[in-house]
Structure formats: structure tokens, C-alpha cells
Amino acid sequence: MPMSFVYVVEDGSKMSIDGGCLKITYKSGEVSKMPKETVEAISIFGNSQMSTQCTKFCLEKGIRVSYFSKNGSYFGCLLSTGHVNIKRLKKQIFLSEDKDFCVKLSKKIIQAKINNQLVVVKRYLRNSNIDESDNLFQISNARKKVIEAESVEQIMGYEGTASRYYFKILSDLVETDFKFSGRNRRPPKDPFNSLLSLGYTLVMYELYGELESHGLNPFAGFLHQDRENHPTLASDMMEEWRAVLVDSVVMSLIQGHEISIDEFYYDEETGACLLKKDGMKIFLSKMEKKLHSEAKYLSYINERMSFRKAIWHQVRMLSRTVDLGDVEQYKPITIR
Known part of the structure; x- marks a missing residue:
């Protein structure tokens, strides 16, 4: 199954888990979904939200979430500690x-x-x-x-x-x-x-x-x-x-x-x-x-x-x- 690298560039977007899918609800009301097991990384540009359930899912599965300004300046990332050696x-x-x-x-x-x-x-x-x-x-x-x-x-x-x-x-x-x-x-x-x-x-x-x-x-x-x-x-x-x-x-x-x-x-x-x-x-x-x-x-x-x-x-x-x-x-x- 092909893996997905998700880019969220629309301000006001909201990410959540809906059953077996990662759900993105845009400010316009438009919705997109993808199987959550295919998500490998998420990059968020600007001001968007991620539900607690979605955050926990990303931490449990080791999915890296990177945060950028709307112009591409890097702020930081959400990453679990299971990788420490x-x-x-x-x-x-x-x-x-x-x-x-x-x-x-x-x-x-x-x-x-x-x-x-x-x-x-x-x-x-x-x-x-x-x-x-x-x-x-x-x-x-x-x-x-x-x-x-x-x-x-x-x-x-x-x-x-x-x-x-x-x-x-x-x-x-x-x-x-x-x-x-x-x-x-x-x-x-x-x-x-x-x-x-x-x-x-x-x-x-x-x-x-x-x-x-x-x-x-x-x-x-x-x-x-x-x-x-x-x-x-x-x-x-x-x-x-x-x-x-x-x-x-x-x-x-x-x-x-x-x-x-x-x-x-x-x-x-x-x-x-x-x-x-x-x-x-x-x-x-x-x-x-x-x-x-x-x-x-x-x-x-x-x-x-x-x-x-x-x-x-x-x-x-x-x-x-x-x-x-x-x-x-x-x-x-x-x-x-």
C-alpha cells in the first residue's frame, strides 16, 4: 500500500481520526480522508489544529508531524521517544x-x-x-x-x-x-x-x-x-x-x-x-x-x-x- 506524506497548507484546517481514516476538515467545509495506516509523516504550514486523538495516534505509530510557518520557516516537530539509542x-x-x-x-x-x-x-x-x-x-x-x-x-x-x-x-x-x-x-x-x-x-x-x-x-x-x-x-x-x-x-x-x-x-x-x-x-x-x-x-x-x-x-x-x-x-x- 503506498504511503502518504501529508501537507496541510490551508489555515484553519482541522485534523482528526475518523474510524480508520485521517480526516482533514478545511475552513471551507471541504473534507478529505485517507487510510490512517498509510500516513507516514505530516507537515503543517500556518495555523491548523490536530485533535488529541490524532496526536496520540501519531505518537503511538511514530508518525512525524512537522510544524512550519505559512512561508516555510521551521518551528519544530512532534516525535515519540521510542527511537532513543x-x-x-x-x-x-x-x-x-x-x-x-x-x-x-x-x-x-x-x-x-x-x-x-x-x-x-x-x-x-x-x-x-x-x-x-x-x-x-x-x-x-x-x-x-x-x-x-x-x-x-x-x-x-x-x-x-x-x-x-x-x-x-x-x-x-x-x-x-x-x-x-x-x-x-x-x-x-x-x-x-x-x-x-x-x-x-x-x-x-x-x-x-x-x-x-x-x-x-x-x-x-x-x-x-x-x-x-x-x-x-x-x-x-x-x-x-x-x-x-x-x-x-x-x-x-x-x-x-x-x-x-x-x-x-x-x-x-x-x-x-x-x-x-x-x-x-x-x-x-x-x-x-x-x-x-x-x-x-x-x-x-x-x-x-x-x-x-x-x-x-x-x-x-x-x-x-x-x-x-x-x-x-x-x-x-x-x-x-
Whole structure:
């Protein structure tokens, strides 16, 4: 039976359990139902309600409920404690202080990230007459330097260089209305960065939930520096998925004219560029379709699977890496 990831974007919606179904009653009076045993996760955007019975059901079944603002800022999640693995947590904290382990794992993650960035831009360059040879050289050169790096700080420096030239190419390629000047965030200042930020947030907290369900602490990372209230391990895992999942979805939406510049507005107080409600629905639908699509990108599994299942396998692989304290156990996601 196919599993359901539920997105609630209508303010004033109410979720409850009705017999064997999860029931969503919208402010308009419209009702939708789905078999409750098919629900795997729920994401709530804006102001909606969940009954106590529905909350208890989600906790009993380990269904993650994530809460976002209507614009996609993450607030937190409802998650049971049945996932706690104290031995794994202790090992994770110990390894997060091991410089050699952190450098070796960080190299694998960032080499994979830069590889995936190169693959994505080269796909779009096939149908373009733009000469990006200099920018491609800079990205490839940064990837080579990652191999020689002796510290996490050096690795992140080369990652920053590669990303700068990567986004330069994307800006050259993207439709005129969506051109942008580099990556910007907190808040995003243009439609392209607005889509990126929303996509990264969604995937980040999908990883967050998987890390917790595998007994890992999302806040104790190996690549990113410790920051209060920031899930650094989720950020670590996010790196190799950025181009694969989010950047490719954003480019597909724009280049395929599935979303228009009219779907965005600017917040007068913060200057943030944000999606309107219908644009949010378009983006969430596209992301969910991507996460359900199948491919064979995991080198250690000889079968096609959805990207969501691949994320599960990657977190499982990281858990094994932590348990054994062996970086060689970890095989990053690399696309071709």
C-alpha cells in the first residue's frame, strides 16, 4: 500500500481520526480522508489544529508531524521517544570531537556534493550555447583541492568556492525573470533563492526526522560547526542532496514554466521574497513528486528506489558508520 506524506497548507484546517481514516476538515467545509495506516509523516504550514486523538495516534505509530510557518520557516516537530539509542548517541558525540574522523567524512560528503553540482549544471548546459568552461574549471579545481585538505575549515572553504561558481552558472542558465546574484538567505531576496530556501528547509527536516528515528542526534555534526538551535548533522547530510533534490526541482519548475514570477511577493517589513499560497502548493507538489520518483543512485544497493527511501538508506549507512567508528563504511550519494 503506498504511503502518504501529508501537507496541510490551508489555515484553519482541522485534523482528526475518523474510524480508520485521517480526516482533514478545511475552513471551507471541504473534507478529505485517507487510510490512517498509510500516513507516514505530516507537515503543517500556518495555523491548523490536530485533535488529541490524532496526536496520540501519531505518537503511538511514530508518525512525524512537522510544524512550519505559512512561508516555510521551521518551528519544530512532534516525535515519540521510542527511537532513543544511548550507546549510539555517546559514540556520535565522541566521534564529533575526533578531528581525523571529521575530516575524512567531510571530504566524502563535499566531494559528492561538488560532483552532483557539476552533473546538474552539465545537464542544462547540453541545451545551451553559453560558454561556462571557466566556471566549470573552477568547480572541478575546488573538488580536487578538497582531496588535499587537512582540516574541515579548508574543506568548507573549497566547498564555498565551488558553490559560488555553481550558482553563477545556474543564474546564467535560468529564465530571465528568475535570474539572481548568488546565493542569499535569511531572508531570501529573490524568487530563485526563495525556492531554494524552502526546498532546503523541507529536505533538511526530513533528514532531521530520519536521523532521530535512527537514534542519532541531529545537533551533533561532523562537518558544520556547532551552532545553537541548528541541527548540524542534518546540515551535514543535506549537502550531498542539495543539487540532486532541491536545485534540480527548482530548475525544472522554472525552465518548464510550471511556476511564474507572479507566484511571489515581497514582505515589506523584512524584504523577504516569499511564495504565495498557490505557488506553495505548486512547489510542494513538485517536491513530493521528486521524492517519490525512482532512480538507482546508491552504489551499495543494486536496485531502483525512491529518493525518500534512498535518504532512509543513507541515514542507516551513517548509523553504521558511527557504530563502527569507520569512515570507510559511508558511501555518499553521487549522481551521473
